[in-house]
Amino acid sequence: xxxSEIYTSAPAEERCAVETASFAxxxxxxxxxxxxxHDIANTMEDCAVISDALGIRICKNLVLCNRxxxxxxxxxxxxxxxxxxxxxxxxxxxxxxxxxxxxxxxRLLGCTPGxxxxxxxxxxxxxxxxxxxxxxxxxxxxxxxxxCKNDGSLxxxxxxxxxxxxxxxxxxxxxxxx
Numbered sequence: 001x002x003x004s005e006i007y008t009s010a011p012a013e014e015r016c017a018v019e020t021a022s023f024a025x026x027x028x029x030x031x032x033x034x035x036x037x038h039d040i041a042n043t044m045e046d047c048a049v050i051s052d053a054l055g056i057r058i059c060k061n062l063v064l065c066n067r068x069x070x071x072x073x074x075x076x077x078x079x080x081x082x083x084x085x086x087x088x089x090x091x092x093x094x095x096x097x098x099x100x101x102x103x104x105x106x107r108l109l110g111c112t113p114g115x116x117x118x119x120x121x122x123x124x125x126x127x128x129x130x131x132x133x134x135x136x137x138x139x140x141x142x143x144x145x146x147x148c149k150n151d152g153s154l155x156x157x158x159x160x161x162x163x164x165x166x167x168x169x170x171x172x173x174x175x176x177x178x
Contacts, residue, residue, distance in 0.1 A: 001046055003053045004037040011037070015149070018110040022119040022147040026156070029164050035147070035154035042114060042150075044079050051079065051144060056155045058144040059137055061116035063105045063129075064088075067096040072108055076118055076145075077134040081178055091176045092132065115150040118143075118161065121169045131171050138162075138175045 010023035026033055036054060041047050047058040057079055064073040071094060077083065085097050102113050108129050109120030121129065137143070143158040166173065 001041075001049050002039050003050060006034050006036055006054070008032070008034055011152075018120070018123070018148040019152065021110075021122065022117070025119070025122050025168075026165075029160075029168055031156055031160045031164055033154045033156040035152060037152045040114070040151050041146070041153070047079050047153075050153045054144060054153060054155045056142040056144045057140075058146075058153055061118070061145065063100040063109065063111075063116050064097045065100040065104065066094050067098065069100070069104065072100055072104065072129045073097070073132050074109070074116065074118065074121070074129050075132045075134075075176075076137050077178055078136050081134065081136070083178065087178060088132070088176060092130075092174065109148070111148045115146050115148055117145045117148050118165075119145060120148050121166070121171050124169070124171070127170060129171070130174060131166070132174050132176050135175050135177045138173065 038050055051058045059076045060079045062075045064075060089095050089097050105111055108124050110123035111117060111120045140158050142155050143161050144155045146153055
């Protein structure tokens with residue numbers, strides 16, 4: 001897998017709109033980050049290689065919904081932790097969770113499958129998505145994610161995500177233990 005050197009500023013070349021918006025918002029909010037570009041990350045094994053390059057663990061981000069598709073969740077968890085639906089369902093009081101359809105993910109977060117990111121919450125103006133963070137991710141010093149496109153990854157301080165980015169978007173965190 002090809003991985004670029006580490007950069008500390010937004011890409012100079014033209015990128016897709018959602019990726020450009022991600023970096024623009026981080027810069028506007030004064031949130032420092034380090035980033036790499038890479039081949040499309042299709043698997044968690046790919047993300048492990050990227051994690052090593054950034055010196056952190058990239059999070060696994062899952063967009064979930066209830067059976068009626070009336071409640072949506074973005075779950076961010078360690079890349080190597082297994083996801084057990086019933087354990088999460090019990091903690092958040094929702095039964096029958098499944099993966100949200102790609103069109104809902106794109107409508108709500110501006111992300112396509114494989115590119116889900118907490119940065120996509122900037123697009124959720126109606127607060128239809130509830131952010132769920134595994135306790136391990138919530139307590140970590142660093143947070144790693146895609147900039148809403150899975151051919152790049154970045155790291156930032158978790159405190160900046162929790163105390164600057166999320167208040168800006170108006171989203172709160174529900175901490176879960178998986």
